[in-house]
Amino acid sequence: MVRWEPGAAGRLREAAMELYVERGYEQTTVAEIAQRAGVTARTFFRHYADKREVLFGGSETLEKALLEGLASAPAEAAPLAVVAAALDAAAGPLGRDHAYSRRRQSVVDANAELRERELIKMARLGAALAGGLRRRGVPDPAATLAAEAGIVVFRVAFHRWVEAPEPADLGRLMRETLTSLRAVTA
Amino acid sequence: MVRWEPGAAGRLREAAMELYVERGYEQTTVAEIAQRAGVTARTFFRHYADKREVLFGGSETLEKALLEGLASAPAEAAPLAVVAAALDAAAGPLGRDHAYSRRRQSVVDANAELRERELIKMARLGAALAGGLRRRGVPDPAATLAAEAGIVVFRVAFHRWVEAPEPADLGRLMRETLTSLRAVTA
Numbered sequence: 001m002v003r004w005e006p007g008a009a010g011r012l013r014e015a016a017m018e019l020y021v022e023r024g025y026e027q028t029t030v031a032e033i034a035q036r037a038g039v040t041a042r043t044f045f046r047h048y049a050d051k052r053e054v055l056f057g058g059s060e061t062l063e064k065a066l067l068e069g070l071a072s073a074p075a076e077a078a079p080l081a082v083v084a085a086a087l088d089a090a091a092g093p094l095g096r097d098h099a100y101s102r103r104r105q106s107v108v109d110a111n112a113e114l115r116e117r118e119l120i121k122m123a124r125l126g127a128a129l130a131g132g133l134r135r136r137g138v139p140d141p142a143a144t145l146a147a148e149a150g151i152v153v154f155r156v157a158f159h160r161w162v163e164a165p166e167p168a169d170l171g172r173l174m175r176e177t178l179t180s181l182r183a184v185t186a
Numbered sequence: 187m188v189r190w191e192p193g194a195a196g197r198l199r200e201a202a203m204e205l206y207v208e209r210g211y212e213q214t215t216v217a218e219i220a221q222r223a224g225v226t227a228r229t230f231f232r233h234y235a236d237k238r239e240v241l242f243g244g245s246e247t248l249e250k251a252l253l254e255g256l257a258s259a260p261a262e263a264a265p266l267a268v269v270a271a272a273l274d275a276a277a278g279p280l281g282r283d284h285a286y287s288r289r290r291q292s293v294v295d296a297n298a299e300l301r302e303r304e305l306i307k308m309a310r311l312g313a314a315l316a317g318g319l320r321r322r323g324v325p326d327p328a329a330t331l332a333a334e335a336g337i338v339v340f341r342v343a344f345h346r347w348v349e350a351p352e353p354a355d356l357g358r359l360m361r362e363t364l365t366s367l368r369a370v371t372a
Contacts, residue, residue, distance in 0.1 A: 080370055119305045141342050141363060145370045148342070152334040156327050177327060184266055184331045185371040 009047040011037040016054040017100065020107040025051070025114065052117065055104060059121045063128050065090045070132040079138045080178075083150035086129060087174045090154070095161065095170030105162045126151040153177045195233040197223040202240040203286065206293040211237070211300065238303065241290060245307045249314050251276040256318040265324045266364075269336035272315060273360045276340070281347065281356030291348045312337040339363045 015036035019028040030051055034044045048054050069089025073082040094101075108114040130140075130147035138146065157177040161170045201222035205214040216237055220230045234240050255275025259268040280287075294300040315333035316326075324332065343363040347356045 116302055116306055119309055120302055123305055141346070141366050142370050144342055145338065145363070145367045148338040149335065149367065149371060152331065152338065156330055156334070160327070177331070180327050181331045181335065182371050184328050185335060185368050 008037065008039050008043055012039065012044055012047055013054055013057075016051065017103050017107070020055075021103055025107050025111050052114070055108065055114065056117060056121060059125070061093055062090055063125055065093050066125060066129060067132050070129065070136075075136075079133055079142050079146035080149065082133060082136065082138075083129060083146050083153075084175070084178055086132070087150060087154055087157075087178070088171055091169075091171035091174050094158070095167075098161070098167035101162050122151055122155060125154075149181060153181055194223065194225050194229055198225065198230055198233055199240055199243075202237065203289050203293070206241075207289055211293050211297050238300070241294065241300065242303060242307060245311070247279055248276055249311055251279050252311060252315060253318050256315065256322075261322075265319055265328050265332035266335065268319060268322065268324075269315060269332050269339075270361070270364055272318070273336060273340055273343075273364070274357055277355075277357035277360050280344070281353075284347070284353030287348050308337055308341060311340075335367060339367055 012033060016028070016033045019032055019036060028051060030044050031041050033051065033054070034041045037044075048057060066086040066089065069086035070082055072089065073085040077085070108118055126148050129150055130144045133143035133147055134140070153174060157170065157174040160177070161168055161173050198219060202214070202219045205218055205222060214237060216230050217227050219237065219240070220227045223230075234243060252272040252275065255272035256268055258275065259271035263271070294304055312334050315336055316330045319329035319333055320326070339360060343356065343360040346363070347354055347359050
């Protein structure tokens with residue numbers, strides 16, 4: 001029988017989220033996170049650069065998923081269809097833990113610095129998508145417009161998903177939101 | 187004969203921009219800006235909260251222009267047509283001083299903190315547009331999607347305008363970019 005044995009990174013993430021929700025992000029120290037996770041501060045810093053990183057460490061995974069989805073689209077696909085494939089690929093890992101995402105969002109929403117960090121993250125993802133489209137031969141402004149339209153869909157769909165108390169299918173919400181965007185711009 | 191006598195705010199803005207371009211934003215102090223404009227630091231602070239505010243003080247004018255344009259659209263206009271009217275209204279004041287906008291952009295691009303501030307500014311303008319659409323009776327997600335699509339068009343068109351060494355018509359660029367977005371999402 002296999003016991004569920006989360007690694008230190010997962011335990012630290014869970015401990016951090018508990019403390020951020022209980023006390024607030026600003027009031028929580030790295031020492032307290034490490035203590036609650038039952039590890040040393042030194043171990044914390046082996047996994048995360050700082051307490052903010054705990055909330056944003058997943059953005060590289062997200063970017064990777066988006067770019068893999070983008071690469072999986074057929075060569076002849078229109079730019080926005082390529083972006084739709086990228087969103088679909090990202091919805092998988094991103095939509096896995098609704099309860100965690102809801103807690104994370106409440107922490108981010110409560111702190112101006114974290115909200116700004118989230119904007120920067122989304123801007124980076126948009127730039128990565130636009131770069132990926134250009135590498136597929138999509139010229140500008142179409143590459144930037146399709147990528148940024150995709151980020152708008154991503155944000156609106158994710159917001160709807162995280163606002164709902166029950167976990168919906170994030171991929172389906174993204175497809176519905178893309179359809180709404182097409183209707184608005186038709 | 188009337189002598190051109192700019193007010194202290196305009197002289198301070200010009201002095202700040204010169205120094206930001208010459209020495210870099212970070213290396214410039216409020217005392218130096220005031221000195222170059224021939225006023226005291228006390229006068230500087232009557233016009234601007236800090237040296238960053240010199241670069242972002244125009245965002246209220248911009249938001250006002252967007253919302254006035256939005257209000258000017260006919261009641262039966264589709265959400266994206268309302269947003270187009272808002273962009274058209276903003277293109278007037280924003281597109282007035284190409285040389286200034288180019289210098290400002292070079293200063294913003296060179297500094298991570300200012301680039302972040304610009305992202306926050308655009309997020310606020312998007313929220314203001316979405317709010318304006320909701321007040322016109324546009325439901326969500328259409329209101330948010332139309333507003334955010336408008337901000338994408340705004341950013342891409344403004345970037346094209348400011349990148350060009352010669353001043354083009356910003357309003358025309360915005361309309362062209364909106365047409366490109368419609369093509370990409372069609």
